[in-house]
Amino acid sequence: MREDTRTRIQEIALRLFTEQGYEATSLREIAEELGVTKAALYYHFKTKDDIVASLVEQRLTELDELLAWVRSRPRSPETRRELVERYADNIRATRHLGIARFLERNQTALRDHPTLIKIRERMMQLTSEISEPGAPPAERISHSLALFALHAGKWLMKEGELSEEEIHKACLEVAYRLLER
Amino acid sequence: MREDTRTRIQEIALRLFTEQGYEATSLREIAEELGVTKAALYYHFKTKDDIVASLVEQRLTELDELLAWVRSRPRSPETRRELVERYADNIRATRHLGIARFLERNQTALRDHPTLIKIRERMMQLTSEISEPGAPPAERISHSLALFALHAGKWLMKEGELSEEEIHKACLEVAYRLLER
DNA sequence: GTCTATAACCGGATAGAC
């Protein structure tokens, strides 16, 4: 059962943008791999930026939800642990794992993209919700780092002898520890 | 006392590459800001890549030295603590702080640059030296993360009410803690 | 929904004068 063209464009773009970077990937490459011409892409997306927008809008929504959730709860150790858990599940879900990697690797190239600006903003807000406002600096950095530890495992353990699942559990363990104290 | 042109090109390029990204920065922009024409740059550097090479070669040397040092010592908790301390001092030295930020932000765009490939390689080797080969995954991730914690502080505490020095000390504290256990 | 053709432009890079 054939996927529609729009979805296939998104898949190819996501892969190339992640592997080579946004700027280094031309619409011609995307079109070529899809087996159509460059011009055909313009039927589906207004601009190159628009392809990015379509990829990351869902991720923004998820972060908004996560942020709303954490704000609906008391600032407590339990909330923080559950936030880490939810965030870990979120970036693990197959659909968004690719998006997360794409975002990690194109921060600079897409620094002016409206949706990306909002996503960065939400991440900053999330890291501020994960600490007490008056906490000492080291504690705040430590807590914030907990979220990034969940991303770090994948590219730290690179050509690993470890399974996906082992890395995931190890990252969670490190993240929880960063929340203590 | 006027700096020589070569040095000024490096300064401007470093700033623009860091702010906008390597690909988004054209030689025309660099030349314009310097007050010369694009063609004039080619007297000082063979290619755009060459400007990058001139910026990062010193950093590669430093990492090589750090790696040689850590390998000359026993794999012990003391060595690891001192490595973290040395690494922290290294990325704090004003000359290289800018280079470190440039490297962080252009990983994807410069994924094929020979010097950058070597730098990544050294970082991986450094993270492998900082753990016992047989250590459990969570410990290895935790130790590796210690080095990255030193980078993280700066962009986590963004529009900070904290001084440079406070952030530095807080980052070190978090890094040391990541080495324990 | 996809095509061809093309506009309009900008990128890195080079040749050769001064």
Next chain:
DNA sequence: GTCTATCCGGTTATAGAC
């Protein structure tokens, strides 16, 4: 050491046929 002038190729994007 810097200039002008130019080449060549690639880029996004549009117009209009099918």
